[in-house]
Amino acid sequence: MGNAVTTGSGKARKASVVGRIPDEISCETVTTAAVSVAVDKLGPHIDHIDRSIIEQLQRDGRAPYTRLGAAVGLSEAAVRQRVQRLTDAGLMQVVAVTNPLSHGKRRMAMIGVRTEGPTDDIAKTLQAMHDIDYLVVTAGSFDLMCEVVVENDLTLLELPNRIRAVPGVMNTETFIYLDLVKQTFTWGAH
Numbered sequence: 001m002g003n004a005v006t007t008g009s010g011k012a013r014k015a016s017v018v019g020r021i022p023d024e025i026s027c028e029t030v031t032t033a034a035v036s037v038a039v040d041k042l043g044p045h046i047d048h049i050d051r052s053i054i055e056q057l058q059r060d061g062r063a064p065y066t067r068l069g070a071a072v073g074l075s076e077a078a079v080r081q082r083v084q085r086l087t088d089a090g091l092m093q094v095v096a097v098t099n100p101l102s103h104g105k106r107r108m109a110m111i112g113v114r115t116e117g118p119t120d121d122i123a124k125t126l127q128a129m130h131d132i133d134y135l136v137v138t139a140g141s142f143d144l145m146c147e148v149v150v151e152n153d154l155t156l157l158e159l160p161n162r163i164r165a166v167p168g169v170m171n172t173e174t175f176i177y178l179d180l181v182k183q184t185f186t187w188g189a190h
Helices: 048-059 065-072 076-088 120-127 153-164
Strands: 002-005 027-031 036-040 094-097 107-115 132-137 144-150 169-176
Touching: 048 065, 048 076, 065 076, 107 120, 107 153, 120 132, 120 144, 144 153, 153 169
Parallel strands: none
Antiparallel strands: 002 094, 027 036, 107 144, 107 169, 132 144
């Protein structure tokens, strides 16, 4: 389905948003089709050329450095150094993205989790569950949202039971995906 770049856990679809950022470092993670970029709220760690490189990688994550250089007005070596700097700094990672439904996984769902008390320990426990591909702390009627991709209905039935067994989890609600209509990662480099 294309290429994606993520930070954090290295999940192909999205960057992990779970975790606590110290108050003195005010950052957020922005995920895009080819790139996930950490942005300091006081200012980006990337300039307009980095953004252009990111946009090119969103279109084709396998683009050669010569083509990237021509597109952004830099030499091959300069582009290679910038990509390496962004990658080494943990600002981006280029990975393949697939539609899990086309690879033997039969069920995708979002599971809303209501908790009592702090979510930090609960989130750490859920983060360790291999069936959970995406985990976010939210505001609203759910404290956490878990995206899951599983082989069958039996596994999907068992997973919310495991989640509800975590201390501090009050209840869950499962939203089964009937179709994957749109999946895009191109919103973050703008």
